[in-house]
Amino acid sequence: MSTEPNSPREILATTAKHFPDHDGLHIPMTACSHYADTAITLDYRQLDQAVSTATTQWAASGINGRVALMLENRPDFFVQWLALNALGVSVIPLNHEMPDEEIPYYLEHGDAVAVCALAEHRGRLERICAQLPQSLPVVTPEAVATLNLATGIDPHSRHSGPDQECALLYTSGSTGKPKGCILSNDYFVEQAKWYANLDGLVQLREGVERLLTPLPLSHMNAMSVSAMAMFYTAGCLIQLDRFHPRSWWESVRSSGATALHYLGVLPAILLELPEAPDDDVGDQVRFGFGAGVNPKHHARFEQRFGFPLLEAWAMTECGAGGAIIANHEPRHVGECCFGRPPETLDWQLVDEQRQPVERSQPGELRVRAAGANPEKGYFSGYLKNPSATAEAWTDGWLNTGDIAAELPDGSLKFVDRRKNVIRRSGENISALEVEAALVEHPSISAVIVCPVPDDLRGDEVAACITLTEQAEHTLSRAEDIQRVALERLVYFKAPGWIVFCDSLPMTAANKPKRGDIKVLAREAIDSGAAFDLRSNKKRIK
Helix, strand or coil, X not given: CCCCCCXXXXXXXXXXXXXXXXXXXXXXXXXXXXXXXXXXXXXXXXXXXXXXXXXXXXXXXXXXXXXXXXXXXXXXXXXXXXXXXXXXXXXXXXXXXXXXXXXXXXXXXXXXXXEEECHHHHHHHHHHHHCCCCCCCEECHHHHHHCCCCCCCCHHHCCCCCCCEEEEEEECCCCCCCEEEEEEXXXXXXXXXXXXXXXXXXXXXXXXXXXXECCCCCCHHHHHHHHHHHHHCCCEEEECCCCCCCCXXXXXXXXXXXXXXXXXXXXXXXXCCCCCCCCCCCXXXXXXEEECCCHHHHHHHHHHHCCCEEEEECCCCCHHHHCEECCXXXXXXXXXXXXXXXXXXXXXXECCXXXXXXXXXXXXXXXXXXXXXXXXXXXXXXXXXXXXXXXXXXXXXXXXXXXXXXXXXXXXXXXXXXXXXXXXXCEEEEHHHXXXXXXXXXXXXXXXXXXXXXXXXXXXXXXXXXXXXXXXXXXXHHXXXXXXXXHHCCHHHCCXXXXXXXXXXXXXXXXXXXXXXXXXXXXXXXXXXXXXXXXXXXXXX
């Protein structure tokens, strides 16, 4: 770009100036049939004009403080977010699938002064907001012009510089309340630049790419990574409302998608669909960008559908400042490899005492931006939680909590989350490794592994499992599943407890809620609903 933008709003304005007639946002019919008669396409001129109109309306309202958004994955989200961004107002994206009991925490902790929501959510939110210590106004996008919070202000008098807070995104940990990550304008701009400057198998083509994502805009992947990349390079963001397995490839083909974003569960589900003659879409789709594909699914997926799944690593806290992607060969398909760290990134793998581990040994990944500003592109801290911020950053490094190992060529492979490592009788067991071994069992639909307390061994391995429709929740079924694990893993890694569930708690981004899983497993054990197979592990030993 000839003029470097300083905020998401400036990114859109700059692109609209140079590429006004290019498609900027597309919602396929499969994603909008419940609220529109046809698929929705907005070019950059239309997007820019809609944002400008909304900016004037918000400015006239006298808005001054964070605004919570419950606008789902619809065009309204981008219009209202970027309008508020133009005024230096931060947003708190809310997942509309949250139960009523969870919402007050986000509004109160985030100091929201108003809520902008779709009409179908307005009544619910008004009831919730009326019960808060300080009631909040709830408006739909169509009614922003009627909002009156204070005296009107000139929209041009507000400034949104690079250090200005742009959004407050909440990250769910394994314990405690979610932490509010403060993300600046610079965070989003750096994310756009990082993606736009990738080479190798990515190499975004200005004004050409069409990127499809089913991920929720209440998370950084969709809001920051895919949206910013497309708006910055004059590409088209194809935003689904959610992941629809049956119509996925129809949406891909009809929208002209050239790139896809995914999380590990998506390839697994798509591989379960019946094979079709037109499965190979490699003549249209250049790459998939994501993380967490099952190692046993990786090569199978690429061979069947005709394009590479480029595994990447990032977290909300590090943004583009610490992002890594396997966009060059060799990608070590099937080894959980997420590529070689770029020269713009300093990194190290450390043990529990934060001392560097020997090469090829697993350790916690620590990252920082190379150069004079190690926090460039990173989050600005956790809201109202300086101790957690200080714990995240120690000795000038961001502690990621992810365990990785270095391969001989300098690439990194993901091992597990540090908090997911099960410590059994002195042995470290990766929950993901056990899950990968179990998920191939024909009776298993989904599985999440977690530690449960054990008086003798410290922790024991528990597997929470949903079965296929035909499978029964019996002891013999549990023993058969454990037997498969014992055939594929060293004995101590096999599950000692098996819990059959009707469903597993997942986030809106289809990630397991591991904190909830631990509670579920312990309650099942305490109530006698779990199958105790620990004695089988003793005999194997």
